[in-house]
Amino acid sequence: MGRNIVIVGAQWGDEGKGKVVDWLTERAHGVVRFQGGHNAGHTLWIEGRKTILRLIPSGIMHPQVKCYIGNGVVLSPEALFNEIGELEAAGLEVRSRLFISGAAALILPYHIALDQAREARANNERIGTTGRGIGPAYEDKAARRALRVQDVFDAAHFKARLRENLDFYNFILSRYLNAAPVDEARTLDAALAYADQFAPLMANIPACLDAENRAGRHLLFEGAQGALLDVDHGTYPFVTSSHCVAGAAATGAGVGPRQLHYILGVAKAYCTRVGSGPFPSELYDANNPARCAQAGAALARTGHEFGSVTRRPRRTGWLDTAALARSLQLNSASGLCITKLDVLDAFDSIRLCTGYRLNGRRVDALPSSASLAAQCEPVYEDHPGWKTSTAGIRAWDDLPANARAYLRRIEAAAGVPIDLISTGPQRDAMILVRHPFD
Numbered sequence: 001m002g003r004n005i006v007i008v009g010a011q012w013g014d015e016g017k018g019k020v021v022d023w024l025t026e027r028a029h030g031v032v033r034f035q036g037g038h039n040a041g042h043t044l045w046i047e048g049r050k051t052i053l054r055l056i057p058s059g060i061m062h063p064q065v066k067c068y069i070g071n072g073v074v075l076s077p078e079a080l081f082n083e084i085g086e087l088e089a090a091g092l093e094v095r096s097r098l099f100i101s102g103a104a105a106l107i108l109p110y111h112i113a114l115d116q117a118r119e120a121r122a123n124n125e126r127i128g129t130t131g132r133g134i135g136p137a138y139e140d141k142a143a144r145r146a147l148r149v150q151d152v153f154d155a156a157h158f159k160a161r162l163r164e165n166l167d168f169y170n171f172i173l174s175r176y177l178n179a180a181p182v183d184e185a186r187t188l189d190a191a192l193a194y195a196d197q198f199a200p201l202m203a204n205i206p207a208c209l210d211a212e213n214r215a216g217r218h219l220l221f222e223g224a225q226g227a228l229l230d231v232d233h234g235t236y237p238f239v240t241s242s243h244c245v246a247g248a249a250a251t252g253a254g255v256g257p258r259q260l261h262y263i264l265g266v267a268k269a270y271c272t273r274v275g276s277g278p279f280p281s282e283l284y285d286a287n288n289p290a291r292c293a294q295a296g297a298a299l300a301r302t303g304h305e306f307g308s309v310t311r312r313p314r315r316t317g318w319l320d321t322a323a324l325a326r327s328l329q330l331n332s333a334s335g336l337c338i339t340k341l342d343v344l345d346a347f348d349s350i351r352l353c354t355g356y357r358l359n360g361r362r363v364d365a366l367p368s369s370a371s372l373a374a375q376c377e378p379v380y381e382d383h384p385g386w387k388t389s390t391a392g393i394r395a396w397d398d399l400p401a402n403a404r405a406y407l408r409r410i411e412a413a414a415g416v417p418i419d420l421i422s423t424g425p426q427r428d429a430m431i432l433v434r435h436p437f438d
């Protein structure tokens with residue numbers, strides 16, 4: 001049987017999952033997306049060229065690899081075919097090796113309108129969503145009124161269901177949210193026009209993945225977002241609307257949990273968050289003058305911390321191992337990949353948040369309640385910096401002693417071995433300690 005590896009974000013997203021998936025694809029036959037949508041932005045730098053993937057799995061840059069989009073993804077046809085078009089324009093063959101589940105729920109223009117209108121209206125409770133319609137699309141799925149990819153092949157059914165949904169949502173948009181209604185005919189025509197492009201890509205994904213495994217082929221399951229944005233386990237309500245923990249690979253792709261053989265949690269050597277919500281070790285928020293510590297601004301600057309989807313500046317802070325340990329436990333992580341180590345190269349001193357003070361008491365794990373998490377005061381330990389470049393280093397022994405000591409401390413606090421370390425955005429800037437496929 002083939003071996004299956006799940007790669008998940010262990011923080012609040014943007015940990016560098018795309019780069020890690022691309023690197024691991026060297027040894028894989030297929031890569032699967034199983035949740036989220038085009039709220040994801042996964043950046044690859046290959047031979048000096050940058051590619052940002054939103055829906056297409058990050059294995060696509062390896063020409064022999066098959067890519068799958070599972071039922072757990074919410075899929076905007078417009079975003080998907082634009083992305084395919086961009087990859088094709090760059091000379092990549094995509095359609096012959098991309099397979100899509102008919103059960104994936106569609107993101108249609110009214111989901112985007114609802115997401116944006118709600119965010120515009122909210123004050124304190126603004127989530128800071130990516131405005132891509134993700135939440136409303138998952139709501140429709142749970143409410144059993146979603147239009148799914150396979151529905152584009154049944155025009156009469158699509159039309160009837162769309163009418164019902166728009167009757168409801170256009171009322172909400174215009175009467176309640178003070179926003180423009182969505183045009184029914186235009187939405188219908190645009191969605192059905194994708195049927196010809198969808199048809200050759202449709203596949204029974206659980207059956208495909210099972211056949212690959214039975215033929216001895218290895219698969220990667222590529223998470224989007226991060227465990228602390230999980231709709232159940234994250235800092236609710238400041239979360240996305242899907243499950244981002246490793247278990248979601250089983251439900252979102254249609255493989256049994258016993259088929260997930262190794263779970264890789266990916267975390268930055270520091271921390272970032274984009275959008276609202278608690279972040280105990282936060283140092284810097286471009287939109288909040290009260291949060292402007294110099295070290296945080298340096299992390300944002302050196303780490304180029306701008307959202308790859310929305311270009312919003314990311315909030316930055318020190319690595320929080322109390323949050324990380326909880327996240328790795330939720331994922332039953334087998335190993336950890338620490339990314340962006342090189343971003344810490346110039347610091348005299350580096351802090352690790354290893355717990356919190358909450359109402360005068362010491363707390364060792366990030367509380368799941370957003371209001372309690374927001375009251376947590378970080379407890380730090382200080383580590384000496386290494387003040388020399390680690391950029392592009394590819395062997396553990398070549399790392400400066402202080403960097404090795406910092407990583408060993410993370411490993412001990414997180415309780416999971418570090419199997420990979422990323423030292424730059426480029427594909428080959430990676431230190432291998434233990435290969436997940438071995």
Ligand code: GDP
Nearest residue numbers: 014015016017018041042043340422423424425
């Ligand atoms: P993802 O959403 O988890 O795939 O991460 P993003 O692509 O949104 O954000 C990660 C950013 O960090 C991207 O700009 C990557 O090119 C970059 N990156 C990834 N790994 C490293 C690294 O080890 N060092 C540095 N300096 N940049 C990295």
Ligand code: IMO
Nearest residue numbers: 013014039040041128129130224225240274275
């Ligand atoms: P990748 O896969 C970082 C955040 C948004 C917002 C919250 C809800 O690139 O790591 P949504 O649009 O999903 O309803 O927004 O989740 N968010 C992400 N943050 N990386 C992502 O994806 C994210 N996807 C959503 O900023 O706070």
Ligand code: MG
Nearest residue numbers: 014041042308
């Ligand atoms: Mg990202």
